[in-house]
Amino acid sequence: MTKAIEVRNPRTGKFDYVIIPPPPRLLAQQCKRTRRAQIRWQQLGLEGRIEALQQWKKAILSGRDRLTEALVNDTGRLSTSVLEIDSFLSSIDRWCKLAPELLQDSAKNTAIPFIALQQTSVPYPLVGVISPWNFPLLLSTIDTIPALLAGCAVIVKPSEIAPRFVAPLKTAISAVPELRDVLTFVEGAGETGSALIENVDLVCFTGSVATGRKVAEAAAKRFIPAFLELGGKDPAIVLESANLELATSAILWGSVVNTGQSCLSIERIYVAESIFEKFYHQLVAKAYRLQLAYPTVESGEIGPIIAEKQAAIISDHLLDAVEKGAVIHCGGVVEDLGGGWWCRPTVLTQVNHSMKVMTEETFGPIMPIMPFSTVEEAVSLANDSIYGLSAAVFASEAEALEIAQQIDAGGISINDAALTAIMHEGEKNAFKFSGLGGSRMGAAALKRFMRKKAILIKTNDTNDPWWFGNGE
Numbered sequence: 415m416t417k418a419i420e421v422r423n424p425r426t427g428k429f430d431y432v433i434i435p436p437p438p439r440l441l442a443q444q445c446k447r448t449r450r451a452q453i454r455w456q457q458l459g460l461e462g463r464i465e466a467l468q469q470w471k472k473a474i475l476s477g478r479d480r481l482t483e484a485l486v487n488d489t490g491r492l493s494t495s496v497l498e499i500d501s502f503l504s505s506i507d508r509w510c511k512l513a514p515e516l517l518q519d520s521a522k523n524t525a526i527p528f529i530a531l532q533q534t535s536v537p538y539p540l541v542g543v544i545s546p547w548n549f550p551l552l553l554s555t556i557d558t559i560p561a562l563l564a565g566c567a568v569i570v571k572p573s574e575i576a577p578r579f580v581a582p583l584k585t586a587i588s589a590v591p592e593l594r595d596v597l598t599f600v601e602g603a604g605e606t607g608s609a610l611i612e613n614v615d616l617v618c619f620t621g622s623v624a625t626g627r628k629v630a631e632a633a634a635k636r637f638i639p640a641f642l643e644l645g646g647k648d649p650a651i652v653l654e655s656a657n658l659e660l661a662t663s664a665i666l667w668g669s670v671v672n673t674g675q676s677c678l679s680i681e682r683i684y685v686a687e688s689i690f691e692k693f694y695h696q697l698v699a700k701a702y703r704l705q706l707a708y709p710t711v712e713s714g715e716i717g718p719i720i721a722e723k724q725a726a727i728i729s730d731h732l733l734d735a736v737e738k739g740a741v742i743h744c745g746g747v748v749e750d751l752g753g754g755w756w757c758r759p760t761v762l763t764q765v766n767h768s769m770k771v772m773t774e775e776t777f778g779p780i781m782p783i784m785p786f787s788t789v790e791e792a793v794s795l796a797n798d799s800i801y802g803l804s805a806a807v808f809a810s811e812a813e814a815l816e817i818a819q820q821i822d823a824g825g826i827s828i829n830d831a832a833l834t835a836i837m838h839e840g841e842k843n844a845f846k847f848s849g850l851g852g853s854r855m856g857a858a859a860l861k862r863f864m865r866k867k868a869i870l871i872k873t874n875d876t877n878d879p880w881w882f883g884n885g886e
């Protein structure tokens with residue numbers, strides 16, 4: 415018997431939900447069944463798969479209220495949950511539209527006139543998706559949808575910290591006969607994730623660097639591909655030529671949306687010293703206008719800290735910064751309200767790279783700001799990190815583009831923040847410890863789920879010049 419896991423409610427702190435992980439033997443059997451079902455899914459063809467995903471979307475829409483309620487209970491926030499569901503639904507349409515062109519096989523002539531080439535791709539039969547708690551729905555489906563369209567079967571293991579959204583999603587899956595045998599959500603924590611890796615043909619992992627390393631090692635032992643999307647410590651650089659109003663609004667949004675619980679949150683801000691004071695006064699004034707979504711879920715922009723472990727990390731980073739001389743201008747404490755953990759948007763100055771808040775992932779609504787005197791210094795500070803997920807630059811476009819080329823990160827927003835969360839066309843890799851594997855965004859994302867096959871056809875009846883002679 416596996417042990418039930420009690421799940422905490424982020425608004426009340428009460429453990430009001432339970433998940434029961436499958437024993438490893440049953441999970442292995444489930445994987446076998448799902449892999450067998452994949453054959454029919456692939457044979458269904460792309461049109462049939464698109465039709466099945468559209469039916470799934472319809473079933474989700476008809477149960478949308480239940481899904482919203484579950485996601486709100488998982489995360490404690492409402493407006494971001496609504497956006498999360500919208501984004502998930504629109505990603506189904508986006509991929510259904512893109513897939514036909516991406517999955518076309520091609521026939522080509524080769525450099526050898528009597529050899530033709532048919533270039534085809536075949537899906538990995540069974541993909542495992544392991545996801546975190548910060549955007550539970552979006553991050554458990556972001557790889558799932560292109561993988562399904564590519565013809566793979568998928569087993570998803572969402573985070574044990576926010577698993578309530580799975581039940582309404584499963585109801586919608588069971589309404590689509592073609593889909594129900596090839597798309598499964600399993601509940602559980604790390605042990606279930608690690609058992610899943612033992613049974614799949616490819617793993618997509620989103621989560622922390624520490625777990626990502628374990629996933630990569632387990633996948634390497636089995637020689638299966640692992641696509642890792644890990645943590646970040648995104649910098650923003652603001653030059654004198656920036657539009658200050660725009661920069662402070664964009665940075666505030668990029669830092670505190672979803673209470674800063676986003677891999678691509680802006681977690682460090684470097685500002686030209688000539689505009690430093692003006693910048694932080696403006697940022698503080700705007701930060702004060704944001705309210706906690708407390709006592710009711712509709713009441714403000716800032717939801718609770720979802721994972722209790724994260725509340726402890728945020729407190730630790732703030733304490734460490736203050737002990738080393740940082741000054742807090744607003745926010746600055748993790749409060750217990752009604753049993754949940756909350757943190758108001760926090761602006762810090764007098765910070766430096768000896769502080770955890772400037773070097774480790776905080777994952778909270780914290781905006782530490784540091785002045786710089788030259789562009790070289792700004793770039794060097796931005797690159798002084800083990801992470802390389804994304805970044806933002808605020809300046810005249812020409813200056814910003816030049817800086818963007820020098821930043822070691824896969825996605826750079828110019829005169830805006832966290833654009834890769836909104837715009838999915840741009841292909842990008844995670845640099846340094848932020849991840850491994852092909853781009854999750856753009857057309858390349860779908861092709862990651864297929865292996866290429868070259869079919870080489872001899873088209874004449876004569877001996878190839880490189881064969882052994884017939885003794886002639």
Ligand code: NAD
Pocket residue numbers: 544545546547548553571572573574602603604605606607608620621622623624625626628629643644645646676677775803848849
């Ligand atoms: P986590 O690494 O603790 O857990 C992620 C998932 O891995 C969970 O489902 C967990 O149950 C599972 N897991 C734990 N141990 C495992 C093991 N040994 N084998 C297989 N699976 C295992 O991360 P978290 O706290 O849930 O999420 C926060 C982290 O996710 C942050 O670092 C954040 O930056 C990162 N993240 C990255 C992206 C991205 O796209 N780069 C997006 C969102 C979040």
